[in-house]
Amino acid sequence: MASRVALIQGASRGLGLEFCKHILKNKSPAAVIATCRNPDGATELRALADQHPGQVTVLRLDVSREEDIRGAADRVKESFGRLDLIVNSAAMLHPSGKGETSLREVTAQGIISTLTTNTVGPLVMAKYFAPLLQKGGGSFGQQPDEKAKQHSGIIVNITAKVGSIGDNGLGGWYSYRMSKAALNMATRNLSIELGRSRPKVVCVCLHPGTVNTDLSRPYHRNVPKEKLFSTEQSVSALMNIIETLSIEKTGKAYNWDGTELPW
Numbered sequence: 001m002a003s004r005v006a007l008i009q010g011a012s013r014g015l016g017l018e019f020c021k022h023i024l025k026n027k028s029p030a031a032v033i034a035t036c037r038n039p040d041g042a043t044e045l046r047a048l049a050d051q052h053p054g055q056v057t058v059l060r061l062d063v064s065r066e067e068d069i070r071g072a073a074d075r076v077k078e079s080f081g082r083l084d085l086i087v088n089s090a091a092m093l094h095p096s097g098k099g100e101t102s103l104r105e106v107t108a109q110g111i112i113s114t115l116t117t118n119t120v121g122p123l124v125m126a127k128y129f130a131p132l133l134q135k136g137g138g139s140f141g142q143q144p145d146e147k148a149k150q151h152s153g154i155i156v157n158i159t160a161k162v163g164s165i166g167d168n169g170l171g172g173w174y175s176y177r178m179s180k181a182a183l184n185m186a187t188r189n190l191s192i193e194l195g196r197s198r199p200k201v202v203c204v205c206l207h208p209g210t211v212n213t214d215l216s217r218p219y220h221r222n223v224p225k226e227k228l229f230s231t232e233q234s235v236s237a238l239m240n241i242i243e244t245l246s247i248e249k250t251g252k253a254y255n256w257d258g259t260e261l262p263w
Contacts, residue, residue: 004030004139005080009063009125010090012036012045015158015208018231019087020045022239024052027140033076033083035061036090063090063121073128082135085242087156088122099173111175118179122157123186126203130155130194133201141202141245151247152199156238157187159205159253159261166262184253184263191251202245205253207261208234229256 006023010016011034020032032055036042039058049056057079061072076083093099095113100106133153143150162173163180187205194201210227211234229237237256244258253261 003137004084005033005082005136006030006085006087006140007033007035007076007083007129009035009061009086009088009122011058012038012042014089015211015231015235016087016089017044017048018235019089019239020048020056022232022235024048024055026239028055031055031057031080033057033059033080035059035072037062063088063125064116066124069121069124069128073132076129077132081132082137083129083132083153084136084138085140085154085156086125086129086133087158088125089158090117090121091158091160092117093173094175099176101172103174106174111178114175114179115182118176119182119186122183123190126155126186126190126194130190130201133194134197134199136199138199140242142243144246144248149247150199151202151250153201154242154245155187155190155194155201155203156242157183157203157205159183159187159207161207161255161261164253164262181263187253188251188263195247195250200247200250202247202250204245204250205261206238206241207253207255208238209256 004027008016008019011020020034023030023032034045039060049058059072061068092114095110136153138152140154160180162177163184165181184205187203191203209229211229241254241258255261
């Protein structure tokens with residue numbers, strides 16, 4: 001029986017895939033539930049599952065489809081009965097693959113598509129998986145001695161610094177910035193509701209830095225080399241933060257280095 005059960009949403013590549021690898025390597029014995037839109041095409045994820053028989057469960061889940069999320073939650077409930085950690089890592093910059101540089105490039109459909117994946121998806125994930133997190137063993141994060149302040153599970157939503165209203169001095173990227181700002185608000189709301197529950201669930205947003213993934217690759221030439229992270233570097237930093245989390249830290253956004261990110 002795995003002592004930890006983690007679900008990584010958006011696990012076919014990039015940060016999501018690296019979260020799966022990190023937990024399997026460093027948090028064993030652990031069961032990892034890896035979800036993605038197209039498991040058949042997720043070659044690396046399939047290979048990872050083959051390398052860790054019995055430890056990795058791959059589920060088809062399109063985060064824009066509520067029925068997929070509901071079905072995945074039913075499967076996890078049936079197979080595991082609980083969760084200790086959810087990481088929502090799937091994200092899109094924009095359907096076109098690049099952020100809008102001016103108002104002329106804004107389209108209603110572009111905004112709706114980006115919000116659906118980046119904001120609505122993680123919130124609906126919380127709706128269906130929170131009951132399983134409330135049955136978790138609290139095996140990620142820091143547990144205080146006082147039982148009333150202990151948590152059973154953790155929700156991590158991967159945000160972005162450009163979603164910080166307080167940090168926005170450049171403008172542009174309307175859809176992506178709006179989707180991450182809205183995700184921050186959803187996470188704050190979740191932290192209040194699930195922080196009142198018994199048992200409690202910690203809810204935070206984490207900014208991974210600028211990572212060498214498909215999402216950010218078109219913009220790498222503007223990033224100093226020392227500030228461009230590999231997925232391994234970023235996930236290692238984020239997992240270090242996750243292991244410091246407690247109910248005292250819920251409802252906030254944190255940079256990859258552990259500093260608090262302003263809303």
